[in-house]
Structure formats: C-alpha cells, structure tokens
Amino acid sequence: MDLRQLRHFLALARHLNFTRAAEAACITQSAFSRSIQGLESELGGPLVERGSRGVLLTAKGEALRVRASRLLDEASNLRDEMAAEQPSATSSRLSFGVGPLVAARLVPEALAVFVGDFAHTALDVRVGKPSELLELLDEGEISFLVADLRHMDIGTRYLVKPLRFRRFGLVCRSGHPLLQQTKPHFRQLMDYPRVSAMLPLELRGLLQEHWSERGPALNLETQHNDLLPTLMAGSDSIGVLQLEVIDSLTRSGEFQRLRCCDEPALLRDGGACFVIVQRADQLLSPQARSMIETLEQIDEPARAQPHGNALPCAS
Template sequence: MDLHQLRHFVALAEHANFTRAAEASCITQSAFSRSIQTLEQDLGCRLVERSKRGISLTTQGLALQARARKLLAGASSLRAEISALEMTARPALRFGAGPLPAARLVPDAVADFLDRHGDTRIELRVEMPDVLKQFLNTGEIEFMVADLRHIEASKGYVTRPLRTRRFQLFCRQQHPLLSGGTPAFRALANYPLACTTLPTELRILLGERAGRRTLPVSMECRDTDILLRIVARSNTIGIVTEDVVAHTLAQGGFQTLQFTDTPQALLDGGTCFGISYCADRQLSSAAQRLLESICLFDELSQPYRAAPLGDYCLAV
C-alpha cells in the first residue's frame, strides 16, 4: 500500500465512478483499476461494491476512506514542513524597491546577484516609497531603493544616492504626433498620458506648459510592462525614466517624442534614486553584496546627471 493507491481510492470514493476518478487522477482507466485492485489485495478485503448503478463503499472501504484522508493530509503537511525547513535554512534577503527603480535597475542587479549567490532566498517588495519606509522602520526589510524625494527626510537613516534619471515622453511609432513634423508641447493636451510615478513639481510645470492647470494624466501604473502595452496599443503618451525608454526603444515599436519648445523642467527634472537603510541596524552580508550589484549597474547605466558619491545620514 502506498500514497498513490490511497489517493486513487479517495478519488474513487469522491466520484463514485471509475472513469471520472481516473480522469481526475490523470491516469488511464485500466491503470486506475489495477491500482484499486492492488490496494484491495494488499489489505485482503473488498473496498468497493460494483453494480449497474455504479459503485458503493463497503464497511472496510468507508473506514479506509476516513483514515486515508487523514494520512494524505498528514503527508501533505509533512511535505510542507520539510520544504519550509529547507527554505528557512537558506539565507533570506528582504528588501524593497519603488516602482521606478523596480522597472530596470533592481531587476538587472538582482539577476547579476543571483548568478553569483544562487543559494540566497530573496523577498522583494515593490511599493511606494512611504510604504517602504514603514517596512524599514518595522524591520520587515533591510533596505530600500526608491525615489527618496517622495518621502519625508528624517534622522536615523543612512542614504546612498544613485544617479539621476531624466523623465522622457514616448509613444508608438504610428502615433499621429509623429506625422506632422516636430510638434509643440501644447499638442500633448490632445492625447491621454500615462506614467509610473511623476514628481508633483514636474507634473505641475508640465501641465502649465501643456496649457492645463495640472498635467492631465489619464493613468498611473506601478507596472511598467502594463504601461508599455497600453502605449503600444493606443494614442496614449507614456512618461517614464530614460533607462526604461532606452530598453523600450531597443525592443522596437516605440519612439521618443521631441518638441519645438521642450520645457526646461523636463530637461532638468529627474528622479532622486537612492538606497536607504536604518543607521542603527547592521546590514547582512547578503544585503551588502546586493547593494554592490545595485551600485555597479547604476554606474553602468547611461546617466543623465551624476549624483554625489558616498553615503550620508539624513539629518533634517
């Protein structure tokens, strides 16, 4: 008697039909019938009564059904416990990333890290920066990579600035804006806009230049892949960081937008990426190695403007 036979018997008891039980067990009916017959032989008794109306469980079959369910549930629980022990034995690295760095920088760095440290278990949370800061305070994550301009600066955090990334506008290659020469910036008012996370000050400045009190963003989405799909299938204008645009253009189907009167705010504005962790907590060796990968890929990216190097403590 083995667990496979018990699973087949429980399936037969549930479906009361050899054909349906075999289908549910994903084996042929002949193999299923042999499994039940072997189980009956091993136990030395009949478990089911066969008739024209179907099958019914014998007294021994009813008793086995109750015990078999408990045995299968116990086996499943045991398997889960053993797997959990194996996962617990592996070092766990928990950190968070904002939607913007999670689009390109963090995946590239994590991929490089796992190639060299595949025995490390990583738990990544992608949330808005203020939510990540709460996780940081409670110790649920070791560090965060985010646009730090979106959170209130306070004492007790060590912050490592990363390169600034400029925001760029892009559209699908067949977009109407590309058919009549270089457009004026006010032409944006005629089309829906979609972005990931846009600084408030940049949103207002761009809106004023487009002839609106505020930038008419039709959709904000943390998932860059969803945003790209929407831009590819509509006349929506996308606004993302330049490293995401560069990767997108390489895949084809999109084009960056140039204007006759590009606002200086768009040329000067950008992200304020940084790595932040609590000053009174020691980073694990795995976290330190991942930070090295993040900084490496940050340096390899095409920067718009380099941020000052080195760590510093926010003392505001």
C-alpha cells in the same frame, strides 16, 4: 554631530561648491547648507570660507576633513566586520523595498546578477510608495530600500547612498500621428491619452499645469511599469518615462522618442534622485550587502543620457 553631517562636509570639501555638493549628496541646497551650518555651530567655528570665487576650507575645516575621512572609513569597516560575524545559513531570506520608478530597470538588472550568486536565498521585494517603504524599514520588515529621495523625509537615523540622477522624456509607438509632424507643440499632446509610471512630484505638477484643462493631466499613473509598453503599442497613448526605459523601448523599433519644439525645461532637467536607504543602527546580512553592492555596480557604469535641446517652434 552625526555621520551624515560628516558625509555632507566631505562632499563640500571635495566639490568646494554648495550646489554641486548638495547634488552629490542628493538633498536640496537649503537642507545641505543647514547641515553644514549645524556642524559649524557644534564645532564652534567656521569650516569653510564663502566668497565670490567659491568655497575654501578653513584650518579647522582642513583638520576635520582628515579626521572625518578616517572616522567614516572606520565606521564602514565596523559594520562590515560585525555583519561578517553573523552566522551564515545554507538557506536565507532577503527582504528589501523598491520604489515604482526604480522597479522599472535598475532593480531587475541587479536581481538577475544576485540570484546567480545566492541561489538558496528567498527574495521578498516590496514595491510601494517611498514613504510606505520607510515605515517598513523602521519596523524592521525590510533590510533597506531603493527609491526617490525627494518622496521621503530622511532623518539622521538613516544611512543614505546616492545613485545616479534619472531624467525623463516622452515616448510613443512608431506609427503615432504626432510623429508625422516635424515640430509638434507640447500642448498638442493633450489631444492623446497620456500615461506614466509614478512620477517625481515636480514633474507631476508640471504636467498638471500644462495638461489639465480638459481633464486629468495623466490618464494613468501606475506602479506597474510592465503595463505601459503594451498599452502604448496598442493605442495612441504617450508615455512619460525615464530616459533609460525609453532607450530600451526604442531599440526594438516599435517605439520612438517624442520631442516637442517647446518642451518645458523642467521636463528636460527634472527627474528622480535615487538613493539606497538603510537604518544606521541595523547591521546588514551578507545577502543585503551584496545586493546593495550589485545595485551600485550596475548604476555606476551608466551615463546620464543626453536629452538634447528642444526644437524651434514654427512661427
């Protein structure tokens, strides 16, 4: 039994639905079910009753819910108390990792708040692939990382805090030829250059399936998000970006959201599952804990942007 399994069980006790609980924990439903089954096996009996009307806690499950809540609270308090005992310094350093998608908006906003509170802290922000950042975390090079969960193999030696799910859409410059049509088809986008930040694996596979007939599905997939607005503004390139990034671009009037009449459902419903990951055996500095709290505070008030429905195609 580990703390991660207890967190999964509490998510199930709260939602009483395996699908919603797995989404809240930011893992696949099959992995979530295995976690609960492993806990039941270790504790010697069923914790929930599965039926057509949903999930109910057994007597053993209700007893575990009370004790698990207390245990997780005590574990959190212990980490905070131990970290508070570390000697402070007038100057310090904070190193953490950031996946390319997270670097587009969430982390810059959190850094703007953080530097006001820790003016004497040197920052080392490593932007890279989630799998590479996980290696840096294991080696002690960074205190924590923020990235898309589904690009990493997370074991029980980590603590994982889920953030809000990010959805994606299409964007282009305001004078783009496709905007002259009221109902463009998704395959028409193959006639124009296509660019994106590093995409979730399932979205990259979707674009490969639909757009790779005459060349690469994407002309450019970059870790450097700041390249894309200038590139799209000076060409007929179409961007595949997070909706919150698209919203910030369209507010300037220079760009417009591009909607297709037959937009694939996966493009509308798929996305990135951002999480904060730290090692379970590593105490965080006050600076690291403050940065994580800032990331959570900035992420929490935001609401997932409505993606709307695809337009009907012309017959």
